[in-house]
Amino acid sequence: MARVKLENVGLTYHTEAGEVTALRDVNLTVQDQEFVAIVGQSGCGKSTLLSLVSGLLKPTQGLVKIDGVTVQGTSKRVGYMLQQDYLFEWRTILDNALLGLEIGREKTQERVEEVKEMLKAYGLGGFEHYYPSQLSGGMRQRVALIRTLATKPDILLLDEPFSALDYQNRLSVGEEVVKILRERKKTVLMVTHDIPEAVSMANRVVVMTPRPGTIRSIHSIKMCDEGLTPLQTREVPEFRQYFGAIWKELNADAK
Amino acid sequence: MPNENYSAEHLAYLRSLRLKALLVRGTQLLLLVGIFVLWEVAASRGWINAFISSQPTRIWAAVVRLAKEGELWRHLGWTVYETVLGFSIGTAVGIAVAILLWWSAFFSKVMDPYIVVLNSVPKVALGPIFVVWLGTTITAVVAMAIAVSIIVAIMMMHTGFKEVDPNLIKLVRTFGGTKGQVLRKVIIPASVPTMIAALKVNVGLSLVGTIVGEFLASKAGLGYLIIYGGQVFNMSLVMASVLMLLVVSVILYYAVTLLEQRVMRGRA
Ligand SMILES: Nc1ncnc2c1ncn2[C@@H]1O[C@H](COP(=O)(O)OP(=O)(O)O)[C@@H](O)[C@H]1O
Ligand SMILES: [Mg+2]
Numbered sequence: 001m002a003r004v005k006l007e008n009v010g011l012t013y014h015t016e017a018g019e020v021t022a023l024r025d026v027n028l029t030v031q032d033q034e035f036v037a038i039v040g041q042s043g044c045g046k047s048t049l050l051s052l053v054s055g056l057l058k059p060t061q062g063l064v065k066i067d068g069v070t071v072q073g074t075s076k077r078v079g080y081m082l083q084q085d086y087l088f089e090w091r092t093i094l095d096n097a098l099l100g101l102e103i104g105r106e107k108t109q110e111r112v113e114e115v116k117e118m119l120k121a122y123g124l125g126g127f128e129h130y131y132p133s134q135l136s137g138g139m140r141q142r143v144a145l146i147r148t149l150a151t152k153p154d155i156l157l158l159d160e161p162f163s164a165l166d167y168q169n170r171l172s173v174g175e176e177v178v179k180i181l182r183e184r185k186k187t188v189l190m191v192t193h194d195i196p197e198a199v200s201m202a203n204r205v206v207v208m209t210p211r212p213g214t215i216r217s218i219h220s221i222k223m224c225d226e227g228l229t230p231l232q233t234r235e236v237p238e239f240r241q242y243f244g245a246i247w248k249e250l251n252a253d254a255k
Numbered sequence: 256m257p258n259e260n261y262s263a264e265h266l267a268y269l270r271s272l273r274l275k276a277l278l279v280r281g282t283q284l285l286l287l288v289g290i291f292v293l294w295e296v297a298a299s300r301g302w303i304n305a306f307i308s309s310q311p312t313r314i315w316a317a318v319v320r321l322a323k324e325g326e327l328w329r330h331l332g333w334t335v336y337e338t339v340l341g342f343s344i345g346t347a348v349g350i351a352v353a354i355l356l357w358w359s360a361f362f363s364k365v366m367d368p369y370i371v372v373l374n375s376v377p378k379v380a381l382g383p384i385f386v387v388w389l390g391t392t393i394t395a396v397v398a399m400a401i402a403v404s405i406i407v408a409i410m411m412m413h414t415g416f417k418e419v420d421p422n423l424i425k426l427v428r429t430f431g432g433t434k435g436q437v438l439r440k441v442i443i444p445a446s447v448p449t450m451i452a453a454l455k456v457n458v459g460l461s462l463v464g465t466i467v468g469e470f471l472a473s474k475a476g477l478g479y480l481i482i483y484g485g486q487v488f489n490m491s492l493v494m495a496s497v498l499m500l501l502v503v504s505v506i507l508y509y510a511v512t513l514l515e516q517r518v519m520r521g522r523a
Binding site for chain 1: 420422423425426427428429430431432436440441444445447
Protein backbone atom coordinates (compact mmCIF):
# COMPACT_ATOMS: atom_id res chain seq x y z
CA MET A 1 0.00 0.00 0.00
CA ALA A 2 1.38 3.39 -0.97
CA ARG A 3 1.60 5.78 1.97
CA VAL A 4 3.51 8.71 0.50
CA LYS A 5 3.38 9.66 -3.14
CA LEU A 6 5.19 12.48 -4.92
CA GLU A 7 3.89 13.23 -8.42
CA ASN A 8 6.07 15.41 -10.67
CA VAL A 9 6.99 17.52 -7.66
CA GLY A 10 9.05 20.65 -8.14
CA LEU A 11 9.93 23.49 -5.80
CA THR A 12 11.40 26.89 -6.56
CA TYR A 13 12.46 29.27 -3.77
CA HIS A 14 11.96 32.96 -4.40
CA THR A 15 14.14 35.42 -2.51
CA GLU A 16 15.33 38.94 -3.12
CA ALA A 17 18.63 37.52 -4.29
CA GLY A 18 16.88 35.58 -7.03
CA GLU A 19 15.13 32.28 -7.55
CA VAL A 20 16.50 28.85 -6.82
CA THR A 21 14.95 25.71 -8.20
CA ALA A 22 15.69 23.19 -5.49
CA LEU A 23 13.69 20.25 -6.86
CA ARG A 24 12.17 19.29 -10.20
CA ASP A 25 10.19 16.33 -11.56
CA VAL A 26 10.42 14.20 -8.46
CA ASN A 27 8.35 11.03 -8.63
CA LEU A 28 8.53 8.72 -5.66
CA THR A 29 6.25 6.30 -3.87
CA VAL A 30 6.90 5.08 -0.35
CA GLN A 31 5.07 1.91 0.66
CA ASP A 32 3.55 1.25 4.06
CA GLN A 33 6.23 0.34 6.65
CA GLU A 34 8.96 0.88 4.12
CA PHE A 35 12.24 2.57 5.08
CA VAL A 36 13.44 4.76 2.21
CA ALA A 37 16.77 6.58 2.43
CA ILE A 38 17.60 9.55 0.23
CA VAL A 39 21.22 10.33 -0.56
CA GLY A 40 22.61 13.23 -2.51
CA GLN A 41 25.15 16.00 -2.36
CA SER A 42 24.52 18.83 0.03
CA GLY A 43 22.28 21.48 -1.51
CA CYS A 44 20.48 19.05 -3.84
CA GLY A 45 17.14 19.59 -2.12
CA LYS A 46 16.92 16.69 0.34
CA SER A 47 15.69 18.79 3.25
CA THR A 48 13.33 20.61 0.92
CA LEU A 49 11.83 17.27 -0.09
CA LEU A 50 11.14 16.35 3.54
CA SER A 51 9.62 19.77 4.21
CA LEU A 52 7.27 19.17 1.29
CA VAL A 53 6.13 15.83 2.66
CA SER A 54 5.70 17.33 6.13
CA GLY A 55 3.48 20.08 4.78
CA LEU A 56 5.74 22.89 5.98
CA LEU A 57 6.27 23.83 2.32
CA LYS A 58 3.89 23.66 -0.62
CA PRO A 59 5.25 22.37 -3.94
CA THR A 60 5.36 24.93 -6.73
CA GLN A 61 4.73 22.06 -9.16
CA GLY A 62 3.08 18.68 -8.85
CA LEU A 63 1.38 17.07 -5.88
CA VAL A 64 2.40 15.46 -2.62
CA LYS A 65 -0.07 12.89 -1.35
CA ILE A 66 -0.37 10.90 1.82
CA ASP A 67 -2.72 7.92 1.61
CA GLY A 68 -4.03 9.37 -1.61
CA VAL A 69 -4.92 12.76 -0.11
CA THR A 70 -3.04 15.89 -1.17
CA VAL A 71 -0.98 17.38 1.68
CA GLN A 72 -2.30 20.81 2.73
CA GLY A 73 -0.27 21.51 5.82
CA THR A 74 1.31 19.77 8.77
CA SER A 75 -0.48 16.70 10.03
CA LYS A 76 -0.40 14.62 13.20
CA ARG A 77 0.18 11.56 11.02
CA VAL A 78 3.63 12.79 10.04
CA GLY A 79 6.54 13.14 12.46
CA TYR A 80 9.57 15.20 11.45
CA MET A 81 12.96 14.80 13.09
CA LEU A 82 15.36 17.60 12.30
CA GLN A 83 19.10 17.46 11.71
CA GLN A 84 19.91 18.19 15.35
CA ASP A 85 17.97 17.33 18.47
CA TYR A 86 17.00 20.98 19.16
CA LEU A 87 15.99 20.10 22.70
CA PHE A 88 14.89 23.17 24.66
CA GLU A 89 17.60 23.79 27.24
CA TRP A 90 15.08 25.34 29.63
CA ARG A 91 12.84 22.26 29.70
CA THR A 92 13.44 19.00 31.49
CA ILE A 93 13.80 15.82 29.46
CA LEU A 94 10.19 14.85 30.16
CA ASP A 95 8.87 18.28 29.23
CA ASN A 96 10.92 18.21 26.04
CA ALA A 97 9.48 14.84 25.13
CA LEU A 98 5.98 16.21 25.76
CA LEU A 99 6.40 19.26 23.53
CA GLY A 100 4.51 17.86 20.55
CA LEU A 101 1.60 16.70 22.69
CA GLU A 102 1.47 20.10 24.35
CA ILE A 103 1.35 21.90 21.02
CA GLY A 104 -1.33 19.56 19.70
CA ARG A 105 -3.25 19.97 22.99
CA GLU A 106 -3.18 16.22 23.55
CA LYS A 107 -1.26 16.17 26.81
CA THR A 108 -3.57 13.91 28.76
CA GLN A 109 -2.50 11.96 31.83
CA GLU A 110 -2.58 8.81 29.73
CA ARG A 111 -0.29 10.17 27.02
CA VAL A 112 2.13 11.48 29.64
CA GLU A 113 2.32 8.01 31.14
CA GLU A 114 3.02 6.57 27.69
CA VAL A 115 5.87 9.00 27.15
CA LYS A 116 7.30 8.13 30.57
CA GLU A 117 7.11 4.46 29.62
CA MET A 118 8.93 5.19 26.36
CA LEU A 119 11.66 7.09 28.19
CA LYS A 120 12.09 4.10 30.47
CA ALA A 121 12.08 1.61 27.62
CA TYR A 122 14.76 3.53 25.75
CA GLY A 123 17.23 3.86 28.59
CA LEU A 124 16.19 7.27 29.86
CA GLY A 125 14.31 6.16 32.98
CA GLY A 126 15.47 8.27 35.91
CA PHE A 127 16.52 11.14 33.62
CA GLU A 128 13.01 12.61 33.31
CA HIS A 129 13.82 15.61 35.45
CA TYR A 130 17.31 16.22 34.10
CA TYR A 131 18.04 19.07 31.71
CA PRO A 132 19.34 18.43 28.16
CA SER A 133 22.79 19.82 28.98
CA GLN A 134 23.26 16.98 31.47
CA LEU A 135 22.82 14.27 28.81
CA SER A 136 25.17 12.75 26.25
CA GLY A 137 24.66 13.28 22.52
CA GLY A 138 23.23 9.81 22.02
CA MET A 139 20.75 10.21 24.87
CA ARG A 140 19.66 13.60 23.57
CA GLN A 141 19.00 12.10 20.15
CA ARG A 142 16.85 9.41 21.74
CA VAL A 143 14.85 12.10 23.55
CA ALA A 144 14.32 13.82 20.21
CA LEU A 145 13.08 10.55 18.74
CA ILE A 146 10.69 10.00 21.66
CA ARG A 147 9.43 13.58 21.27
CA THR A 148 8.64 12.73 17.65
CA LEU A 149 7.07 9.36 18.47
CA ALA A 150 4.99 10.79 21.34
CA THR A 151 2.39 12.22 18.98
CA LYS A 152 2.06 8.77 17.36
CA PRO A 153 2.79 9.64 13.75
CA ASP A 154 2.81 6.65 11.41
CA ILE A 155 5.08 8.31 8.87
CA LEU A 156 8.47 9.57 10.02
CA LEU A 157 10.73 12.01 8.24
CA LEU A 158 14.33 11.95 9.43
CA ASP A 159 16.70 14.67 8.22
CA GLU A 160 20.28 13.49 8.75
CA PRO A 161 19.25 12.42 12.25
CA PHE A 162 22.67 11.17 13.29
CA SER A 163 24.89 13.84 11.77
CA ALA A 164 25.50 15.54 15.12
CA LEU A 165 26.83 12.32 16.69
CA ASP A 166 30.33 10.93 16.59
CA TYR A 167 30.98 7.77 14.59
CA GLN A 168 30.69 5.29 17.46
CA ASN A 169 27.39 6.78 18.62
CA ARG A 170 26.03 6.94 15.10
CA LEU A 171 26.32 3.21 14.74
CA SER A 172 24.77 2.35 18.10
CA VAL A 173 22.03 5.00 18.06
CA GLY A 174 21.24 4.07 14.43
CA GLU A 175 20.91 0.44 15.43
CA GLU A 176 18.50 1.32 18.25
CA VAL A 177 16.45 3.73 16.18
CA VAL A 178 15.93 1.20 13.40
CA LYS A 179 14.88 -1.39 15.95
CA ILE A 180 12.38 1.01 17.50
CA LEU A 181 10.95 2.07 14.15
CA ARG A 182 10.54 -1.51 12.96
CA GLU A 183 8.88 -2.56 16.23
CA ARG A 184 6.42 0.28 15.87
CA LYS A 185 5.82 -0.44 12.19
CA LYS A 186 6.61 3.06 11.01
CA THR A 187 6.95 4.23 7.43
CA VAL A 188 10.22 6.14 7.19
CA LEU A 189 11.76 8.63 4.80
CA MET A 190 15.33 9.40 5.86
CA VAL A 191 17.78 11.87 4.37
CA THR A 192 21.52 11.35 4.74
CA HIS A 193 24.74 11.97 2.88
CA ASP A 194 26.32 8.93 4.48
CA ILE A 195 26.04 6.06 1.98
CA PRO A 196 26.85 3.23 4.44
CA GLU A 197 24.20 4.58 6.78
CA ALA A 198 21.63 4.58 3.97
CA VAL A 199 22.50 1.07 2.78
CA SER A 200 22.55 -0.36 6.29
CA MET A 201 19.14 0.94 7.29
CA ALA A 202 16.91 1.20 4.24
CA ASN A 203 14.73 -1.04 2.08
CA ARG A 204 15.43 1.31 -0.79
CA VAL A 205 18.04 3.99 -1.38
CA VAL A 206 17.11 6.93 -3.60
CA VAL A 207 20.04 8.68 -5.27
CA MET A 208 19.49 12.31 -6.21
CA THR A 209 21.23 14.49 -8.77
CA PRO A 210 22.78 17.84 -7.80
CA ARG A 211 20.56 20.92 -7.90
CA PRO A 212 17.98 21.18 -9.24
CA GLY A 213 17.54 17.84 -7.56
CA THR A 214 15.66 15.02 -9.15
CA ILE A 215 15.81 11.26 -8.74
CA ARG A 216 18.73 9.66 -10.54
CA SER A 217 18.15 6.05 -9.50
CA ILE A 218 16.62 3.85 -6.83
CA HIS A 219 18.39 0.84 -5.30
CA SER A 220 16.52 -1.94 -3.51
CA ILE A 221 18.56 -3.31 -0.62
CA LYS A 222 17.81 -6.94 0.05
CA MET A 223 19.38 -7.17 3.53
CA CYS A 224 16.76 -4.92 5.09
CA ASP A 225 13.97 -6.95 3.49
CA GLU A 226 15.55 -10.02 5.06
CA GLY A 227 15.28 -8.38 8.47
CA LEU A 228 18.98 -7.81 9.17
CA THR A 229 19.81 -4.99 11.56
CA PRO A 230 22.05 -2.13 10.35
CA LEU A 231 25.12 -3.57 12.09
CA GLN A 232 24.46 -7.03 10.64
CA THR A 233 23.94 -5.50 7.19
CA ARG A 234 27.34 -3.86 7.37
CA GLU A 235 28.89 -7.33 7.72
CA VAL A 236 27.47 -9.02 4.60
CA PRO A 237 29.59 -9.12 1.40
CA GLU A 238 26.92 -7.44 -0.76
CA PHE A 239 27.18 -4.33 1.43
CA ARG A 240 30.32 -3.25 -0.42
CA GLN A 241 28.71 -3.79 -3.80
CA TYR A 242 25.72 -1.59 -2.93
CA PHE A 243 28.09 1.00 -1.52
CA GLY A 244 30.24 0.94 -4.66
CA ALA A 245 27.32 1.30 -7.05
CA ILE A 246 25.75 4.20 -5.16
CA TRP A 247 29.10 5.91 -4.62
CA LYS A 248 29.83 5.76 -8.33
CA GLU A 249 26.51 7.36 -9.17
CA LEU A 250 26.91 10.14 -6.66
CA ASN A 251 30.41 10.85 -7.94
CA ALA A 252 29.42 10.84 -11.59
CA ASP A 253 27.95 14.27 -10.92
CA ALA A 254 30.85 15.70 -8.98
CA LYS A 255 33.13 17.76 -11.12
CA MET B 256 33.15 21.86 47.10
CA PRO B 257 35.94 20.54 49.31
CA ASN B 258 37.24 17.23 48.15
CA GLU B 259 39.48 15.06 50.30
CA ASN B 260 40.90 13.29 47.27
CA TYR B 261 42.75 16.35 46.04
CA SER B 262 46.53 16.17 46.10
CA ALA B 263 48.50 18.40 48.42
CA GLU B 264 49.67 20.37 45.39
CA HIS B 265 46.10 21.04 44.27
CA LEU B 266 45.09 22.10 47.78
CA ALA B 267 48.00 24.53 47.83
CA TYR B 268 46.88 25.87 44.48
CA LEU B 269 43.33 26.37 45.73
CA ARG B 270 44.68 28.13 48.82
CA SER B 271 46.72 30.50 46.69
CA LEU B 272 43.61 31.29 44.61
CA ARG B 273 41.65 32.11 47.75
CA LEU B 274 44.50 34.23 49.01
CA LYS B 275 44.62 36.25 45.81
CA ALA B 276 40.86 36.83 45.90
CA LEU B 277 41.16 37.94 49.51
CA LEU B 278 43.96 40.32 48.58
CA VAL B 279 41.79 41.96 45.90
CA ARG B 280 38.88 42.37 48.34
CA GLY B 281 41.18 43.77 51.02
CA THR B 282 42.72 46.32 48.68
CA GLN B 283 39.27 47.40 47.48
CA LEU B 284 38.16 48.00 51.06
CA LEU B 285 41.38 49.79 51.91
CA LEU B 286 40.97 52.11 48.93
CA LEU B 287 37.47 53.06 50.06
CA VAL B 288 38.51 53.67 53.65
CA GLY B 289 41.59 55.57 52.41
CA ILE B 290 39.51 57.96 50.34
CA PHE B 291 37.22 58.77 53.24
CA VAL B 292 40.06 59.21 55.70
CA LEU B 293 41.95 61.48 53.31
CA TRP B 294 38.78 63.48 52.66
CA GLU B 295 38.15 63.89 56.38
CA VAL B 296 41.75 64.89 57.17
CA ALA B 297 41.98 67.27 54.21
CA ALA B 298 38.75 69.01 55.24
CA SER B 299 39.55 69.31 58.95
CA ARG B 300 43.11 70.55 58.31
CA GLY B 301 41.78 73.15 55.91
CA TRP B 302 43.57 71.78 52.81
CA ILE B 303 40.24 71.88 51.07
CA ASN B 304 37.22 74.06 51.78
CA ALA B 305 34.86 71.93 53.89
CA PHE B 306 31.95 74.27 53.11
CA ILE B 307 32.17 73.32 49.44
CA SER B 308 33.46 69.77 49.65
CA SER B 309 31.77 68.78 52.92
CA GLN B 310 33.42 65.96 54.86
CA PRO B 311 32.56 62.42 55.95
CA THR B 312 31.72 63.24 59.56
CA ARG B 313 29.36 66.02 58.51
CA ILE B 314 27.76 63.80 55.90
CA TRP B 315 27.20 61.15 58.52
CA ALA B 316 25.74 63.77 60.86
CA ALA B 317 23.36 64.84 58.07
CA VAL B 318 22.26 61.24 57.53
CA VAL B 319 21.70 60.75 61.28
CA ARG B 320 19.68 63.95 61.49
CA LEU B 321 17.51 62.96 58.55
CA ALA B 322 16.96 59.57 60.11
CA LYS B 323 15.92 61.09 63.44
CA GLU B 324 13.47 63.45 61.76
CA GLY B 325 12.00 60.47 59.94
CA GLU B 326 12.79 62.22 56.66
CA LEU B 327 15.36 59.65 55.55
CA TRP B 328 12.85 56.87 54.99
CA ARG B 329 10.35 59.18 53.38
CA HIS B 330 12.80 60.37 50.72
CA LEU B 331 14.36 56.96 50.21
CA GLY B 332 10.90 55.43 49.99
CA TRP B 333 9.73 57.86 47.34
CA THR B 334 12.77 57.33 45.16
CA VAL B 335 12.61 53.54 45.43
CA TYR B 336 8.85 53.57 44.83
CA GLU B 337 9.11 55.77 41.74
CA THR B 338 12.05 53.82 40.36
CA VAL B 339 10.38 50.44 40.83
CA LEU B 340 7.16 51.75 39.30
CA GLY B 341 8.95 53.28 36.29
CA PHE B 342 11.11 50.22 35.92
CA SER B 343 8.19 47.79 36.03
CA ILE B 344 5.98 49.76 33.65
CA GLY B 345 8.91 50.50 31.31
CA THR B 346 9.96 46.87 31.18
CA ALA B 347 6.44 45.48 30.79
CA VAL B 348 5.51 47.92 28.03
CA GLY B 349 8.95 47.42 26.45
CA ILE B 350 8.43 43.66 26.28
CA ALA B 351 4.90 44.10 24.92
CA VAL B 352 6.13 46.41 22.16
CA ALA B 353 9.02 44.05 21.36
CA ILE B 354 6.48 41.22 20.99
CA LEU B 355 4.45 43.33 18.54
CA LEU B 356 7.60 44.13 16.56
CA TRP B 357 8.47 40.43 16.45
CA TRP B 358 4.93 39.46 15.49
CA SER B 359 4.64 41.80 12.53
CA ALA B 360 7.60 42.28 10.21
CA PHE B 361 5.67 45.12 8.59
CA PHE B 362 5.18 46.99 11.86
CA SER B 363 8.82 46.40 12.73
CA LYS B 364 10.02 47.87 9.43
CA VAL B 365 7.73 50.88 9.80
CA MET B 366 8.86 51.55 13.37
CA ASP B 367 12.57 51.05 12.73
CA PRO B 368 13.62 54.67 11.96
CA TYR B 369 11.44 56.03 14.77
CA ILE B 370 13.06 53.74 17.29
CA VAL B 371 16.55 54.60 16.10
CA VAL B 372 15.84 58.33 16.41
CA LEU B 373 14.08 58.02 19.78
CA ASN B 374 16.99 56.00 21.06
CA SER B 375 19.50 58.71 20.16
CA VAL B 376 17.46 61.55 21.72
CA PRO B 377 18.65 62.41 25.24
CA LYS B 378 15.43 61.52 27.04
CA VAL B 379 16.07 63.91 29.94
CA ALA B 380 15.43 66.73 27.48
CA LEU B 381 11.77 65.66 27.58
CA GLY B 382 11.57 66.41 31.31
CA PRO B 383 10.04 69.91 31.06
CA ILE B 384 7.42 68.59 28.65
CA PHE B 385 6.29 66.00 31.19
CA VAL B 386 6.14 68.68 33.87
CA VAL B 387 3.91 70.87 31.71
CA TRP B 388 1.69 67.99 30.71
CA LEU B 389 1.48 66.14 34.00
CA GLY B 390 2.30 68.82 36.58
CA THR B 391 4.79 68.50 39.40
CA THR B 392 3.45 65.09 40.35
CA ILE B 393 4.70 61.59 40.87
CA THR B 394 3.23 60.79 37.44
CA ALA B 395 5.71 63.15 35.79
CA VAL B 396 8.61 61.53 37.67
CA VAL B 397 7.51 58.01 36.71
CA ALA B 398 6.98 59.16 33.12
CA MET B 399 10.58 60.37 33.09
CA ALA B 400 11.81 57.02 34.44
CA ILE B 401 9.83 55.19 31.76
CA ALA B 402 11.03 57.50 28.99
CA VAL B 403 14.67 56.91 29.88
CA SER B 404 14.40 53.12 30.04
CA ILE B 405 11.74 52.00 27.58
CA ILE B 406 13.49 52.37 24.23
CA VAL B 407 16.49 50.37 25.37
CA ALA B 408 14.12 47.72 26.74
CA ILE B 409 12.33 47.49 23.41
CA MET B 410 15.54 47.28 21.40
CA MET B 411 17.24 44.72 23.62
CA MET B 412 14.19 42.46 23.75
CA HIS B 413 13.45 42.68 20.04
CA THR B 414 17.04 41.85 19.17
CA GLY B 415 16.88 38.93 21.60
CA PHE B 416 13.66 37.64 20.02
CA LYS B 417 15.15 37.81 16.55
CA GLU B 418 18.27 35.93 17.60
CA VAL B 419 16.37 32.82 18.74
CA ASP B 420 17.54 29.83 16.67
CA PRO B 421 15.09 29.53 13.73
CA ASN B 422 15.37 25.75 13.96
CA LEU B 423 13.62 25.82 17.35
CA ILE B 424 10.77 27.65 15.64
CA LYS B 425 10.78 25.14 12.80
CA LEU B 426 10.54 22.35 15.36
CA VAL B 427 7.38 23.82 16.86
CA ARG B 428 5.96 24.26 13.37
CA THR B 429 6.60 20.60 12.53
CA PHE B 430 4.15 19.79 15.34
CA GLY B 431 1.63 22.13 13.73
CA GLY B 432 2.32 24.95 16.21
CA THR B 433 0.72 28.34 15.62
CA LYS B 434 2.54 31.68 15.79
CA GLY B 435 1.15 32.24 19.28
CA GLN B 436 2.54 28.88 20.36
CA VAL B 437 5.92 29.71 18.83
CA LEU B 438 5.87 32.89 20.92
CA ARG B 439 4.89 31.17 24.16
CA LYS B 440 6.86 27.93 23.84
CA VAL B 441 10.03 29.21 22.18
CA ILE B 442 10.55 32.95 21.84
CA ILE B 443 9.69 34.00 25.39
CA PRO B 444 11.43 31.17 27.28
CA ALA B 445 14.48 31.30 25.00
CA SER B 446 14.75 35.05 25.66
CA VAL B 447 14.77 34.85 29.44
CA PRO B 448 18.55 35.49 29.63
CA THR B 449 18.10 38.54 27.36
CA MET B 450 15.25 39.68 29.57
CA ILE B 451 17.46 39.49 32.64
CA ALA B 452 20.19 41.47 30.86
CA ALA B 453 17.59 44.08 29.89
CA LEU B 454 16.35 44.25 33.49
CA LYS B 455 19.87 44.92 34.72
CA VAL B 456 20.35 47.79 32.30
CA ASN B 457 16.86 49.14 32.94
CA VAL B 458 17.05 49.28 36.70
CA GLY B 459 19.97 51.71 36.37
CA LEU B 460 18.30 53.76 33.64
CA SER B 461 15.03 54.00 35.58
CA LEU B 462 16.93 55.37 38.55
CA VAL B 463 18.50 58.02 36.29
CA GLY B 464 15.03 58.95 35.02
CA THR B 465 13.60 59.08 38.53
CA ILE B 466 16.33 61.37 39.85
CA VAL B 467 16.04 63.74 36.88
CA GLY B 468 12.25 63.66 37.32
CA GLU B 469 12.64 64.55 40.99
CA PHE B 470 15.00 67.38 40.10
CA LEU B 471 12.23 68.90 38.03
CA ALA B 472 8.94 67.92 39.54
CA SER B 473 9.04 66.73 43.09
CA LYS B 474 8.74 67.67 46.73
CA ALA B 475 10.25 64.42 47.94
CA GLY B 476 12.85 61.84 47.04
CA LEU B 477 16.63 61.80 46.87
CA GLY B 478 16.63 63.87 43.67
CA TYR B 479 14.58 66.54 45.40
CA LEU B 480 16.89 66.42 48.40
CA ILE B 481 19.96 66.90 46.20
CA ILE B 482 18.47 69.92 44.43
CA TYR B 483 17.21 71.37 47.73
CA GLY B 484 20.61 70.88 49.39
CA GLY B 485 22.31 72.59 46.46
CA GLN B 486 19.95 75.56 46.60
CA VAL B 487 20.54 76.20 50.31
CA PHE B 488 24.28 75.48 49.98
CA ASN B 489 24.08 72.52 52.33
CA MET B 490 26.74 70.35 50.71
CA SER B 491 26.60 67.76 53.48
CA LEU B 492 22.95 67.17 52.64
CA VAL B 493 23.79 66.86 48.93
CA MET B 494 26.60 64.41 49.58
CA ALA B 495 24.50 62.41 52.03
CA SER B 496 21.77 62.09 49.41
CA VAL B 497 24.24 61.01 46.75
CA LEU B 498 25.62 58.34 49.08
CA MET B 499 22.13 57.05 49.79
CA LEU B 500 21.50 57.00 46.08
CA LEU B 501 24.55 54.77 45.69
CA VAL B 502 23.13 52.40 48.29
CA VAL B 503 19.74 52.35 46.54
CA SER B 504 21.25 51.55 43.16
CA VAL B 505 23.35 48.73 44.60
CA ILE B 506 20.32 47.24 46.37
CA LEU B 507 18.13 47.42 43.25
CA TYR B 508 20.84 45.85 41.11
CA TYR B 509 21.32 43.13 43.69
CA ALA B 510 17.58 42.42 43.68
CA VAL B 511 17.71 41.82 39.93
CA THR B 512 20.71 39.55 40.39
CA LEU B 513 18.76 37.51 42.96
CA LEU B 514 15.92 37.20 40.48
CA GLU B 515 18.41 36.05 37.85
CA GLN B 516 19.75 33.32 40.11
CA ARG B 517 16.24 32.05 40.79
CA VAL B 518 15.16 32.07 37.16
CA MET B 519 18.35 30.68 35.70
CA ARG B 520 18.53 27.74 38.10
CA GLY B 521 18.74 24.46 36.19
CA ARG B 522 19.59 26.12 32.92
CA ALA B 523 22.77 25.43 31.03
N1 LIG C 1 14.37 29.05 2.48
C1 LIG C 1 15.13 29.03 1.37
N2 LIG C 1 15.20 30.09 0.57
C2 LIG C 1 15.96 30.08 -0.54
N3 LIG C 1 16.71 29.05 -0.95
C3 LIG C 1 16.70 27.96 -0.19
C4 LIG C 1 15.92 27.88 1.02
N4 LIG C 1 16.11 26.66 1.58
C5 LIG C 1 16.96 26.00 0.76
N5 LIG C 1 17.32 26.77 -0.29
C6 LIG C 1 18.19 26.37 -1.39
O1 LIG C 1 17.65 25.23 -1.99
C7 LIG C 1 18.66 24.26 -2.26
C8 LIG C 1 18.32 22.96 -1.59
O2 LIG C 1 18.40 23.12 -0.19
P1 LIG C 1 18.20 21.90 0.82
O3 LIG C 1 16.88 21.27 0.55
O4 LIG C 1 18.43 22.41 2.19
O5 LIG C 1 19.37 20.91 0.39
P2 LIG C 1 20.02 19.68 1.16
O6 LIG C 1 19.18 19.35 2.35
O7 LIG C 1 20.06 18.58 0.16
O8 LIG C 1 21.40 20.08 1.55
C9 LIG C 1 19.97 24.86 -1.77
O9 LIG C 1 20.66 25.37 -2.88
C10 LIG C 1 19.55 25.96 -0.85
O10 LIG C 1 20.46 27.03 -0.93
MG1 LIG D 1 19.68 19.41 4.44
